[in-house]
Amino acid sequence: MATLRKVRSLFAQGGWVQGSFAVxxxxxxxxxxxxxxxxxxxxxxxxxxxxxxxxxxxxxxxxQRVLTEEGYKDQWGFADIANWNDxxxxxxxxLEVLDKTIALIQ
Numbered sequence: 418m419a420t421l422r423k424v425r426s427l428f429a430q431g432g433w434v435q436g437s438f439a440v441x442x443x444x445x446x447x448x449x450x451x452x453x454x455x456x457x458x459x460x461x462x463x464x465x466x467x468x469x470x471x472x473x474x475x476x477x478x479x480x481q482r483v484l485t486e487e488g489y490k491d492q493w494g495f496a497d498i499a500n501w502n503d504x505x506x507x508x509x510x511x512l513e514v515l516d517k518t519i520a521l522i523q
Contacts, residue, residue: 418522420476424462425515432456433508438464459502459511483517 427433437446438461439454447454449461457465459480467473477498484496491497505511 418519420463420466420472421515421519421522423466424457424459425512425519427457427462428508428511428515432462433511434458434461435503435505437461459498459515479518479522480514483514483521487514487517 432455434440434456435458437458439447439449439451439457441447441451441453442455444456449457449464454461454465460477463473463476467476480498481496484490484498484501489496489501491500502511
């Protein structure tokens, strides 16, 4: 849950981006683990803050559950977080899902 809180805090402070896992201060795409990275999509931020695939999965699964409950599914019935992130109109929608996810796992 600490990772999800970090991601939420980062996004609330302007650290959210669409279309790339991460961007630098000049808004140029860069790897999520690059020291220049300062804004992230949901998956990029999770990858940035987690250091093991198991912990990453522990964060992704509840987000997918919330998205599924909200009715967001792709054509195969899967909650694709990357596409969902990139189709949002504002960070507020992302923060709402993160809040629901944090509440779910508390």
